[in-house]
Structure formats: structure tokens, C-alpha cells
Amino acid sequence: MSHATQEIAPAGGRFERAGIDKFEARRAELADATLATLGELGLARTSLREIAQKTDFSHGVLHYYFRDKVELITFGVRRYKEHCVTRYDAIVAESPDAATLSGRFAHALVATLLDDTAMHRLWYDLRTQAMFDDALLPTVVDLDRQLEEMVWRVVSRHAELADTRVALSRAGAYAVFDGLFEGALQRHLAGDTTATGRLRDDAVVLLTRLMVAPTS
Amino acid sequence: MSHATQEIAPAGGRFERAGIDKFEARRAELADATLATLGELGLARTSLREIAQKTDFSHGVLHYYFRDKVELITFGVRRYKEHCVTRYDAIVAESPDAATLSGRFAHALVATLLDDTAMHRLWYDLRTQAMFDDALLPTVVDLDRQLEEMVWRVVSRHAELADTRVALSRAGAYAVFDGLFEGALQRHLAGDTTATGRLRDDAVVLLTRLMVAPTS
DNA sequence: GGGATTCCTTGACAGTTGTCAAGATCGGCA
DNA sequence: TGCCGATCTTGACAACTGTCAAGGAATCCC
Known part of the structure; x- marks a missing residue:
């Protein structure tokens, strides 16, 4: 056999x-x-x-x-993304206050955009193709959920440190940071050298602005 | 001839x-x-x-x-997007206050997601492919800029009505709403019936949260 | 009506793709 | 050593792609 x-x-x-x-x-x-x-x-x-x-x-x-081909691709992408979905966990665990967390998070976003450009590009390609090809959907949905969790760990920890709550839904919080990142990646790939700098600034601002006074 | x-x-x-x-x-x-x-x-x-x-x-x-093929596709997409980039201009012009503007904007986002699902999916496909294929880049960059302007008209008008300023960069403001929209589209296509409802709520919250007290 | 021009169809081309079957090669075990 | 299974190569297949040339069909103008 x-x-x-x-x-x-x-x-x-x-x-x-x-x-x-x-x-x-x-x-x-x-x-x-x-x-x-x-x-x-x-x-x-x-x-x-x-x-x-x-x-x-x-x-x-x-x-x-x-x-x-589908098994080959999904196997590869799953293998890679396993290393990604915990990317910010150390930052979440070790940042003593909200300002440090947001700064480190923004810095890490920029770092992985520059270091793993091709892989991120591949991920967005795969996720977009899943809108047309159901064969890719299970893998994409699964990974997307993990990424959402990852972002949520950052955002909710930031709220905790700042003694606030998050104004957006889980999916919304992920979506806005994902949009920020995707936009910066696209501009970076198109030759915009200011994209990563703006990403860093916008990420800090956004993380702060998503916090709102607790209701209780 | x-x-x-x-x-x-x-x-x-x-x-x-x-x-x-x-x-x-x-x-x-x-x-x-x-x-x-x-x-x-x-x-x-x-x-x-x-x-x-x-x-x-x-x-x-x-x-x-x-x-x-490239000319055919770019011609088609340009033709379509001309109708899109002014989609919210009437809302911007006619909303008397910030709350009305944000509500109508969020509603319009949901409406076009439901009505023009396939076209939005196509746009995201094209934009992603432009990360790999330079032949598509000019068209995508051009349209992306127009979309950025469109979102900025909404966001800056909202700031004006609320007597505040926008906390994010132009590109950042576009990116976060685009991320919100793309995420909702993907979930909607994957069968998540709650995606559009969350999109509406998150858009209102986000638009409000992006406003910050004027510096002057 | 007839000729010229525009419009459209047909069929072919060279290249590429995923898939798979047949067989060569390698490595370990008797 | 010789065998046998695991591993890998080769070559082929049918289908599909963008492109284009040759010619039929329709239309317009005189």
C-alpha cells in the first residue's frame, strides 16, 4: 500500500x-x-x-x-497560516499599558507587511477567489475566523488595559484593521513608499478610536 | 478604413x-x-x-x-465604475445633520451590497489581480483613487456637520470602510445572513468614532 | 441594382493546463 | 545479491485559452 x-x-x-x-x-x-x-x-x-x-x-x-491542485494549495496555505494567527500574541501578553500595545501592534503590522509581502498578497488572492470558487471556501472561512480571533485578542486586550470597551462587533473590528492592512499592502506593491508609514499611524489612531466608555 | x-x-x-x-x-x-x-x-x-x-x-x-482581453475588461470596468463613484453624493448633499448622514450612508452601503453583489465581487477580484498583473494596475489605481475621494466626501462632510475633524488619513478612512464592506460582502456570499445587519451598525459606529475634537 | 465598406462568423493556430498511466529508479530487507 | 515496494520521471491525453486570418453576410451610398 x-x-x-x-x-x-x-x-x-x-x-x-x-x-x-x-x-x-x-x-x-x-x-x-x-x-x-x-x-x-x-x-x-x-x-x-x-x-x-x-x-x-x-x-x-x-x-x-x-x-x-486544490488539496495542494489548501494544504500549503493552512501550513503557512498556522504561523501567522499567533503573530501578535506575544505583544498582547507583554504590553503593560494600552499605549504600548497599540504602538507595538502597529509596528508589527508594518513589519509583517514588509517581511511577508508575497504571502499576504497570496492570502488576499485566495480569499477573493473563494468568492467565486466554493472549493476554496472552507479553508478561507476557517483561516479568516482565526485571523478575526487574533485581531480580537489585540483589540479586546487594549480595551481591558484602557478600562474601556470596544465599539465595534468582532467581525467589524477585524474588518477595519484588515482593510487598513490590505490597502497599505496594495499601495506598497504599487510603489507607494508612504503606505507603511500611514499604516502605522492609522493603526494606532484607529485602535484608540475604537475604544468607548464602558456602559456599566 | x-x-x-x-x-x-x-x-x-x-x-x-x-x-x-x-x-x-x-x-x-x-x-x-x-x-x-x-x-x-x-x-x-x-x-x-x-x-x-x-x-x-x-x-x-x-x-x-x-x-x-485586457482592453475589453478595463473598458467594461471603467464603464461600470463611473456609475458608482458618485453613489453617495446625493446623500452627502442632502443630509441635514451628521446622524442622518451616517444613517443614510450605512443604509446605502447595505443596499448596494445586496443589489450589486456580483459587481462588487468583480471589483475586489480585479483589484487583487492587479497586485500580480501590472497590466491591470493603471485602471485599478485610478478607480481606487476615485473611490477614496467618494468615501472622503462622506467622511469629511460628516465631520463638517458635526463640527469635528477626521482622525484618520484620507487613505485610512477609505481603507477602513472598504474593509468593512469587503468583509460583509464575503460573509454575505458565504451564506452569513447577519452580515449586512452588522455592516449597517458598524458603519454608523465607525463613522461616528472617526470624528475627533478639532485642534484649532 | 451594384459596388464598396462595415460587420460578423468560422475555423484554425500555438500554447497552456490538470490529470493520469506506464515505466524507470531508488532504497531497504531477505 | 536479488527482490519488492516506495518514489519519481516521462510522455501523453483531452480540454481549454487568446489570437487572428480568411471569408461570408449585411448594410450603406451612389
Whole structure:
């Protein structure tokens, strides 16, 4: 029984000893090449042959490790986003007051925009395509929810530190910061060198402005 | 001399009398079919043959009226967005106070989300693809600027009516409302029936919260 | 009516895509 | 060593794409 069969029909048990590790390692390797290509070219222009060209293998191997293109892409994106959704947790945990939190948060936003530009671009591409392709929807909805939680941890902690409450819904709080970030990313990619500076300033202002006196 | 040659090399003068109107009318007709198809399938899945299938003509006619796919798409999107970028101007002009303005604005946001769902989805698709494809960038940057102006007219008028100033940058103000709208659109398309209600509430809150006491 | 021009269709082209089957190659175990 | 399964390559497939040339059909003007 081949690994491929096991993975594609995961109902089967795992009889292998060390082979699983090797199999999963190869999957991860191919998924990383997938992410690199997707971030560079976008979902529409990325072909399996182009992904394989970024590895030491030929294009056929992708169908040995993944059922089809959708599984390859979703596996890769899920793998990456796992590292993202806790990105600000240290800041949330360690900031002593509201002003420090907002400043560090804004700084981290700018930092990841500059460091992981291609990956963020890929994420927005994927999320937009999910509006047309239901096959991508489960992955996107799931990750979006995690990102919403991540932002909410920042926003609600800020409210806590400032002894206020948040004026927007959970989804709304995520949406406004996401919009701020997406806008800055787009301008940055279009050559606007002032985009990241504005992002930092606007993020601080916005976080402060979303706080409102507690009702109780 | 054919129309096509004239249009493709617009340096030439216009020798025709009534032909121009007919030519432009046909272009508009084909552009509308293009928009309908793009809104339904998305940029990646829309082929010229599929667009033509939505008209009474065959696929070859598209290359008679448009140089290539990019010109067809950008022409269509520009044509549509011209009707959008003044969408809230009547509200801005006629609202007597800040509360009325914010309420009507939020209502209009929800209304266009529901009425023009496919077109907004298409716009976000196009804007995202422009992050990967420079051929789309000029059109997207241009329209984005117009949308930014449109939102700014609402926000700055609201500040004026409330005798306050806006706490965010122009780009930031646009970005947060755009994020709110895009998030609601995505959730609406994913089947979340509460998305539009939250959009309305969040928009009112956000518009109010962006106002800050004047410095002078 | 007839010729010229505009408009539109047809069919083909070269290239690309996801998918998969057949077989080569590698690695470990007997 | 020789076998066998896991791994990988190769080549092909059918479908699809944007583009365009050749020609039919419609229309207009004299």
C-alpha cells in the first residue's frame, strides 16, 4: 500500500514506521515551493509545472503527494497560516499599558507587511477567489475566523488595559484593521513608499478610536 | 478604413458620421456582457468564448471591437465604475445633520451590497489581480483613487456637520470602510445572513468614532 | 441594382493546463 | 545479491485559452 493511497483515503490505518515522516516531510517541502510560487505569480497564473520547477522534482510528483491542485494549495496555505494567527500574541501578553500595545501592534503590522509581502498578497488572492470558487471556501472561512480571533485578542486586550470597551462587533473590528492592512499592502506593491508609514499611524489612531466608555 | 483600426489606433481622425454611435453602442453592449460574465465567474475563469456566449454574437467579434482581453475588461470596468463613484453624493448633499448622514450612508452601503453583489465581487477580484498583473494596475489605481475621494466626501462632510475633524488619513478612512464592506460582502456570499445587519451598525459606529475634537 | 465598406462568423493556430498511466529508479530487507 | 515496494520521471491525453486570418453576410451610398 502506497503512502499516496493512505493520505488520499485517510480512513486507512498507518502501517508505516519511518516512512510517514519522510512522506510528510516531502509534502511540506512541496507545499513550501507551492507557497513561494503562489506568492510570486498568484493563483490564476500558477501551474503545477511551475511549482515543480521550483523543486528538484518533476511535475508528476505533485500528484503522488496530493490528490489535486486544490488539496495542494489548501494544504500549503493552512501550513503557512498556522504561523501567522499567533503573530501578535506575544505583544498582547507583554504590553503593560494600552499605549504600548497599540504602538507595538502597529509596528508589527508594518513589519509583517514588509517581511511577508508575497504571502499576504497570496492570502488576499485566495480569499477573493473563494468568492467565486466554493472549493476554496472552507479553508478561507476557517483561516479568516482565526485571523478575526487574533485581531480580537489585540483589540479586546487594549480595551481591558484602557478600562474601556470596544465599539465595534468582532467581525467589524477585524474588518477595519484588515482593510487598513490590505490597502497599505496594495499601495506598497504599487510603489507607494508612504503606505507603511500611514499604516502605522492609522493603526494606532484607529485602535484608540475604537475604544468607548464602558456602559456599566 | 474600419472602426476597429480607428479605435485601436485612436490617433486617426473620425471620418464616420453615424457609424461611431453604432460602434460605441456595440462596444457598450459587449462590455456589459463582459461585466455580467466576470461578476459571475471571476477573472480567472472567464474566457472570451464564455463572454460571447452571453451575447448574440460569436467569440470572434470581441477582437473586432477590442484589441485584446485586457482592453475589453478595463473598458467594461471603467464603464461600470463611473456609475458608482458618485453613489453617495446625493446623500452627502442632502443630509441635514451628521446622524442622518451616517444613517443614510450605512443604509446605502447595505443596499448596494445586496443589489450589486456580483459587481462588487468583480471589483475586489480585479483589484487583487492587479497586485500580480501590472497590466491591470493603471485602471485599478485610478478607480481606487476615485473611490477614496467618494468615501472622503462622506467622511469629511460628516465631520463638517458635526463640527469635528477626521482622525484618520484620507487613505485610512477609505481603507477602513472598504474593509468593512469587503468583509460583509464575503460573509454575505458565504451564506452569513447577519452580515449586512452588522455592516449597517458598524458603519454608523465607525463613522461616528472617526470624528475627533478639532485642534484649532 | 451594384459596388464598396462595415460587420460578423468560422475555423484554425500555438500554447497552456490538470490529470493520469506506464515505466524507470531508488532504497531497504531477505 | 536479488527482490519488492516506495518514489519519481516521462510522455501523453483531452480540454481549454487568446489570437487572428480568411471569408461570408449585411448594410450603406451612389
